[in-house]
Amino acid sequence: MVRFWLMKSEPDTFSFDDLKTKGVTLWDGVRNYQARNLMRDEMNEGDRVLFYHSSCAEPGVRGLARVSSREPVPDPTQFDPASDYHDPKATNEAPRWFCVEIAFDRPFKTPVTLADIKGCHALDGMLVRKRGQRLSIQPVEKKHFERICRMGGL
DNA sequence: GCCAACGTTGGC
């Protein structure tokens, strides 16, 4: 069954436009166990993704992506001593971090800002609305996903 | 840049 997610990215590091340019990208560098578990255990090929810009002038959802990897893969950056995400405790035999690949889907006609999301009663209960919610990959209810798509002009 | 909220670490 197709599931729905919100994935945060800081646009200074990797923006929705960067995803558009690349087409697909490995969602590496995540070092939070809860987010890892979602990628490793819960996300499936074809799942829909709200691509969310965080830590920027106008936080919000810019468009849609899809999970494009059939299986979770070990995050290669954990093995790379030169990487910021290097994890000395990870080995090839026992990788610690897993990630999925995501693919560009389509942009919103208009971004749906966090302020828009907070101002919409139909979106009550969305995790991203909760203050102090830092989880960078969040499950989203279908009705919320669909509502945000409509707010984005799709 | 501030700071509240949160996750992780490490001493005990």
Next chain:
DNA sequence: GCCAACGTTGGC
């Protein structure tokens, strides 16, 4: 296993 200290996230 508790919990204080610390580092990070992320909106504002």
